[in-house]
Amino acid sequence: MLRLDIDLLKQRAASKGDTTHEEIAARAGIDRSVVTRAFSGSVPSLANTTALAWAYDIALDDLVPKAEPKVEVPA
Template sequence: MLRLDTDLLKERAAAKGDMTHEEIARRAGIDRSTVTRLFAGTVPSLVNTTALAWAYEIALDDLVPKANAPAGIKVEVSA
């Protein structure tokens, strides 16, 4: 199942002074409860993932690493 790299997100959020789910949600423009669910392991939507990536200047590939892809799913990157 796809998961966010919450360690990376926490690190980038802390660098901007955002230490709580409320602060992360406010900067990304999403609900606090959504942030809480994402940190608990809920599968992220593209909209929420993109909002977090833009808010903290994280590449989508870094925020949702390929190592977290579901078994049996082939992930390819074309140049």
């Protein structure tokens, strides 16, 4: 499942002094609601994800890590 590494984003934002969704959105040049939804589990568009990554100098591969496939163990 596609997801953002919100912990990494929060860490990088805090290191730049950005602690609110509004500050994060302003630095990335995106709408605050995008950040709020991302922190709630939604995955933003590629353009918004890229804006967040660039704003905090995060590689896209790190911000959107590859999901490990679920392995089902037979009962």
